[in-house]
Amino acid sequence: MDGNRTIWIEKYRPRKLEEMVGQKDIVARLQSYVKTGDLPHLLFTGSAGVGKTTAAVALARELFGDAWQTNFREMNASDERGIDVVRNQIKQFARTSPLAGASFKVLFLDEADALTPDAQAALRRTMETYAQTCRFILSCNYSSKIIDPIQSRCAIYRFGPLDREAVVEEIRRIAAHEGLTVTDGALDAIVYIAQGDMRKAINALQGAAILNPTIDETMIYEITATARPEEIGELLDRSIGGEFNEAEQLLGELLHDRGIAPNELINQCYRALIQRDMDRTLKVKLIDALGEVDFRLSEGASSDIQMKALIAQFVLAAQKGA
Amino acid sequence: MDWAEKYRPRHLQDIVGNAAAVRQMYEWAKTWSRRSRPLVLYGKPGIGKTSSAYALARDMRWEVVELNASDQRTKPVLERIAGSSSTTASLSGATRKLVLLDEADNLHAHADRGGARAIVDIIAESRQPIILIANDYYRLAKEIRAVTEPVQFRALQVRSIVPRLRQICAEEGISCTGGVLEEIAEAASGDLRAAINMLYAASIGKDRLTGEDVHTVRKDERSTIFELIAAVFKGRSDGDLLRMAYEVDDTPDAIEQWIEGNLHHMPDFASRARGYDYVSRADEYVGRTYRRQYYTLWRYANAIALLGAADAAGGHGVRGRIQPPARWGMMSSSKRQKAIRTGLLRKLSQSTHIPQNTLREEFFTLIGLLVEQDPKRFVKELQLDADELNLFLHDRTSAARVVREAAREERAAATAEKKSRKKPAKSAADPPEKRREEERSERPSSQATLF
Numbered sequence: 216m217d218g219n220r221t222i223w224i225e226k227y228r229p230r231k232l233e234e235m236v237g238q239k240d241i242v243a244r245l246q247s248y249v250k251t252g253d254l255p256h257l258l259f260t261g262s263a264g265v266g267k268t269t270a271a272v273a274l275a276r277e278l279f280g281d282a283w284q285t286n287f288r289e290m291n292a293s294d295e296r297g298i299d300v301v302r303n304q305i306k307q308f309a310r311t312s313p314l315a316g317a318s319f320k321v322l323f324l325d326e327a328d329a330l331t332p333d334a335q336a337a338l339r340r341t342m343e344t345y346a347q348t349c350r351f352i353l354s355c356n357y358s359s360k361i362i363d364p365i366q367s368r369c370a371i372y373r374f375g376p377l378d379r380e381a382v383v384e385e386i387r388r389i390a391a392h393e394g395l396t397v398t399d400g401a402l403d404a405i406v407y408i409a410q411g412d413m414r415k416a417i418n419a420l421q422g423a424a425i426l427n428p429t430i431d432e433t434m435i436y437e438i439t440a441t442a443r444p445e446e447i448g449e450l451l452d453r454s455i456g457g458e459f460n461e462a463e464q465l466l467g468e469l470l471h472d473r474g475i476a477p478n479e480l481i482n483q484c485y486r487a488l489i490q491r492d493m494d495r496t497l498k499v500k501l502i503d504a505l506g507e508v509d510f511r512l513s514e515g516a517s518s519d520i521q522m523k524a525l526i527a528q529f530v531l532a533a534q535k536g537a
Numbered sequence: 538m539d540w541a542e543k544y545r546p547r548h549l550q551d552i553v554g555n556a557a558a559v560r561q562m563y564e565w566a567k568t569w570s571r572r573s574r575p576l577v578l579y580g581k582p583g584i585g586k587t588s589s590a591y592a593l594a595r596d597m598r599w600e601v602v603e604l605n606a607s608d609q610r611t612k613p614v615l616e617r618i619a620g621s622s623s624t625t626a627s628l629s630g631a632t633r634k635l636v637l638l639d640e641a642d643n644l645h646a647h648a649d650r651g652g653a654r655a656i657v658d659i660i661a662e663s664r665q666p667i668i669l670i671a672n673d674y675y676r677l678a679k680e681i682r683a684v685t686e687p688v689q690f691r692a693l694q695v696r697s698i699v700p701r702l703r704q705i706c707a708e709e710g711i712s713c714t715g716g717v718l719e720e721i722a723e724a725a726s727g728d729l730r731a732a733i734n735m736l737y738a739a740s741i742g743k744d745r746l747t748g749e750d751v752h753t754v755r756k757d758e759r760s761t762i763f764e765l766i767a768a769v770f771k772g773r774s775d776g777d778l779l780r781m782a783y784e785v786d787d788t789p790d791a792i793e794q795w796i797e798g799n800l801h802h803m804p805d806f807a808s809r810a811r812g813y814d815y816v817s818r819a820d821e822y823v824g825r826t827y828r829r830q831y832y833t834l835w836r837y838a839n840a841i842a843l844l845g846a847a848d849a850a851g852g853h854g855v856r857g858r859i860q861p862p863a864r865w866g867m868m869s870s871s872k873r874q875k876a877i878r879t880g881l882l883r884k885l886s887q888s889t890h891i892p893q894n895t896l897r898e899e900f901f902t903l904i905g906l907l908v909e910q911d912p913k914r915f916v917k918e919l920q921l922d923a924d925e926l927n928l929f930l931h932d933r934t935s936a937a938r939v940v941r942e943a944a945r946e947e948r949a950a951a952t953a954e955k956k957s958r959k960k961p962a963k964s965a966a967d968p969p970e971k972r973r974e975e976e977r978s979e980r981p982s983s984q985a986t987l988f
Contacts, residue, residue, distance in 0.1 A: 247742030255539050255738045336640055346539055359787045364582035364672065367731040368541070370738030373784075478833075485836065489775055495848040498775070499815065499841055506822055506837030513831045 223421045224414050227389050232273045236413075237381030238266050241372050245270060249277045252318065256342055256351045258327075258366065260358040261374030264412030267354040270374075271323040274352075282315035288322050293329035301330070301337040309345035320349045328355035332362055339364045376411025385413060386420055395424055400432035408439050410486075415439075440475050447480075447487045454529035455493075455501075462526045470522065477518040481509050497532060504528040540737040541730045544705055549592045552585050553729055554697040558688045559589060565686070566597050566666065569633075575660055575667035577641070577682070579674040580690030583730030587639060589690075590668045594635045599666065603637040634665045641681065642671035653678035660684050675876060692727025695719060701729065702736055706746070713746045720748065762787060766799050766859045769843055772852030778843045789838040790823045796846050798862030804853040815845025881925045888919060905929045912936075916943040 229235045232242050232249070248254045254274075259267040268289075275287035288308050292300075305322065313320045324330075330338065342351050342365070351369075355361055358371060383402055390397045397405075401423070409416035422438035423430045436443055442450075446469065453462035469475050488501055508525045512518055546552050552559050558578070565576055578586040594601045638656065657680045660667060671677050674687055702718045718736075725732035740746050765781045773781075782792055797816045803809035819842035826834040882893040891900065908915045908929040916926055916939055927936040 244738070244741075251742045253741045255734060255741070257738075340639060343542070346542060357788060359791065363728075367583040367728045368734065370734055482833075485840075489779060489840065495775070495844060499845045499848060502837060502840045502844070503818060506834065506841070509837070510822075510825050510829075510831075510834060513829050513834070 223389060224417045227385075227392075227417065228269055229273055230276055232270065232277060235266055235269060235273065236384045237377045238270070238374055241270065241374065244372070245274050246277075249274065252278070254278070254319070254321070254350045256346070256369045257353070258358060258361065258369035258371045259352065259354040259374060260356065260371065262356055262376060262412065264409075264414035264416075265374040265377055266413065267374055268323070268325060271321075271352045271354065275321050275323070278321070279315070279317050282317060285314045286317045286320045288320070289325065290322065291325045292334075293326040298331065298334045298337050301334045301341060305338065306341055306345075309341055309349035312348055319347065321352060322349055323352045323354070325354050326356075327353035328357060328360035335362045335365055339368060342368050377409075377413055378411070379406050382406050382409050382411075382413065382416050386416060389417065389420060390430075393424060394428060395420075396429040398429075398431045401430045401435050404432040404435035404443075407444055408435065408441055437473075440473070441479060442469050442473070442475055442483055444483075444487065447483045450526075451484065451487055451491065451529075454526050455497075455533040457530055457534060459527060459530045462530070463523060466522060466526055470518075477512060477522055478509070480522070481505055481512075500532045501529055504532065539734070540705060540709075541733045544701075544708075544733060546585070546588050546592050547595060549589065549596050552589050552592060553701050554693045555585060555589070555690050558690050561688050562589060562593050563596075566593055566599075569666050571664055573666070574684060574686045575663075575669060576688050577669045577671060577674065577677065577685045578688050578690060579642075579671045579677075581692050581727060582672060583725075583728035583732075584690050584693055585729065586670050586690050587637075590635070590637050590670065593668075594637075597633070597635075599633045599635040601635050601637055603639060636663065636665055636667045638667065638669045640671070641669040642673050642676040653681060656681055657684060679876065679880060693729050694727075695722040698722040698725065698729055698732050702732060705733065705736065706740075709740070711740050711744055711746055714748065717746050717748055762792070762795055763859050765792070765843075766795055767855055769796065769847045770799070770802055770850045770853065770855045772847050772850060775844055775847075778847060779840065782839050782843055789819070789826075789835050789842065792839060793819050793823065793842045794862040796842050799855070799859055800846075802853075802855045802857065802859075803850055808849045808851065808853075811849035812846050815849065816842055819845070877924045878928060881921070881928060884919050884921070884925075912939045913943050913946075916940055917947060 232246050235242050259270065261267055272287070272289070276283045279286045290300075290304070305324075308320070308322055311320075327335075338351075339362070353361065353365070353369065358366060358373075382405065386397065386402060386405055389395075397420070405416050405419050408419050419435055419439050420430070423434040426434060426438070432443075435441075446465070450462060450465050450469070453465065466480075469480060470477065485502070485505055488498060488505065491498065504525060508521045511521055549559050549563060562576060562578075565573065578590060580586060591601060593599075636659075641656065656669070656678075660681075661684070669677070669681065669685060674682070674689075699718050699722050702721060703713075706713055706718070721732050721735050721739075725735060736746075762785050765778070765785050768778055768781055782789075785792065793816055796812070800809050800812045800816070803812050819838040822834050822838035822841065826832055826838065879893075882896055885891075885896055885900075885904065886893045889896065889900075896904075908926070912926060912930060915921060915929075921940065923933070923937040923940045926940060927933055930936045930939075
């Protein structure tokens with residue numbers, strides 16, 4: 216099991232654009248940039264684990280071939296977010312000539328929305344002044360956190376969350392390489408846990424593979440400390456149905472016997488509530504109760520008390536609503 | 538080479554739109570003398586401010602020395618670079634050097650310490666023309682605004698952007714299906730550079746451009762916030778609303794403000810009140826998010842604002858137009874009003890020796906009445922600008938006119954004074970009106986006359 220000694224999200228990170236799953240339209244545009252050797256400044260937006268970094272690195276590999284590491288630099292803006300980074304490090308990289316016959320270099324600035332507005336302001340002219348020698352790829356979760364003058368200088372690509380097919384395809388590819396057997400139930404579980412985030416999917420798979428090369432859904436839920444969607448459904452059914460004692464008992468099992476973190480349980484309840492077909496007024500009330508508990512937990516309140524009180528709130532709200 | 542750079546206009550006549558601004562710049566340059574005030578070009582990104590400055594320099598055969606926010610701009614740095622170029626003659630034989638201070642509204646409080654003061658000093662000492670560029674005029678230090686001349690650049694119309702895009706397509710040999718360029722121009726919301734960048738990004742490696750290519754590279758999805766608000770009032774499904782909110786790519790505080798700004802579309806007051814209740818609760822989550830730096834809470838803000846408002850609206854839909862939150866406009870204009878008021882109170886306080894608070898609370902009405910009696914006199918004595926005078930007159934046009942007239946009269950008075958100093962013997966023969974003006978301009982300060 217040599218493969219288990221490295222982190223799979225690195226081991227299986229696509230080296231080429233064509234190997235990427237999902238984001239077909241974006242990949243096609245990036246490939247034509249490679250073909251012509253022409254690259255605008257880019258702004259990648261989207262949530263975690265949807266391929267922004269992978270696309271940037273693969274693009275650089277294809278543009279520069281063997282010399283990609285000398286002409287490509289990756290920086291994370293959330294590590295160093297002040298104006299000095301832009302005025303010193305970024306400018307330093309941008310102004311020096313590309314190597315090995317490349318016509319420009321590429322600077323990938325991850326989490327660019329973490330840059331302070333001042334730093335972003337300093338970045339905008341740097342992008343223009345050194346456009347001859349350096350192209351910028353910025354990535355962020357929300358493009359609205361990037362100042363307008365930078366958006367104005369970039370082609371913006373929105374990376375959507377990965378769909379079920381994309382996650383399944385990638386998991387199957389890795390499983391084949393590693394000689395794993397993954398049941399259909401396990402695939403469903405991985406898709407549920409991932410929520411469109413490939414990193415979560417691959418981490419769950421690798422975690423389970425360490426235990427056993429044959430992977431079923433129980434292992435996936437266990438290794439990720441997640442409740443099954445059916446269990447969450449039952450928890451909601453019972454509390455909305457007014458059965459406090461039964462709901463409380465199930466809550467105890469999930470929290471204590473299964474070791475699921477209260478935050479994770481809240482996350483799952485939130486997802487289930489959003490999708491649940493029910494009276495809207497009541498739904499908003501329950502979401503609010505959930506949010507209140509989430510907030511109190513973040514303030515350091517005791518999870519045991521808060522979670523039980525939450526169930527009680529659910530029961531009460533449902534009774535009033537009905 | 539990217540097209541925004543490749544197709545950057547070289548001459549003033551190539552600048553797209555903003556004819557009035559361009560004309561103002563050209564007049565300024567043609568008549569430039571050491572006494573001319575520097576220009577401040579201001580307006581949204583990507584509408585030609587920097588390009589116009591460079592084009593002007595090229596048309597005038599001036600050299601350009603540029604400093605922008607990517608350079609450190611402390612006082613010593615500014616003085617070394619801009620100071621030397623603005624006081625010493627050019628070596629390369631160009632007649633003048635244009636000192637260009639880009640992003641002048643972005644002087645960094647710490648890294649650029651003393652920058653604003655240095656700019657004012659350089660303006661005072663310069664023997665060369667200076668242009669400052671800013672996105673937000675009212676973020677410029679007040680001292681800088683006081684010694685410069687504003688030139689406003691406006692966002693460009695779709696109908697001015699499209700021909701430019703068509704021209705670029707022709708030069709690049711790209712054919713477009715109908716409506717594609719219009720779509721790009723719309724999506725750019727007035728930003729020509731963004732439009733050109735979108736065109737570039739969509740057409741690399743292609744010789745035919747279709748709607749499909751454009752959809753992947755849009756500046757942003759601002760149009761969909763309207764769709765989201767419409768969907769909320771129409772009562773679309775919870776899943777749809779949250780998915781659209783995700784696509785809108787805006788933070789929950791912005792979405793919440795949009796909802797709040799459209800609550801008047803609710804069918805009756807009870808639903809409107811419920812709408813406010815939900816938005817207010819959502820707002821509480823936004824506050825908690827920022828206070829705790831715990832971004833998970835954002836989702837409750839979104840869910841409560843969107844699903845709650847949808848619930849309150851009960852599927853009645855929107856009556857009339859969906860509007861951007863009024864508060865955004867209000868915030869910037871009230872910030873501006875506040876800056877103007879503070880400046881005015883400072884001036885009044887200095888000349889009356891009354892604290893600003895007292896002035897505002899007890900004297901403002903009285904002074905207002907006095908100003909209405911003889912606005913020009915106050916303009917001259919207190920050096921009011923049009924914005925400040927408008928606080929009393931509530932009439933922009935006449936405020937501007939009074940300030941212009943006052944300036945003209947003061948210039949005339951100054952020239953007259955110079956003349957009379959040169960030939961003191963003759964002054965007794967001057968007409969009496971001029972004498973009076975001289976006397977007044979020689980009075981040491983204003984408080985004696987005004988208060």
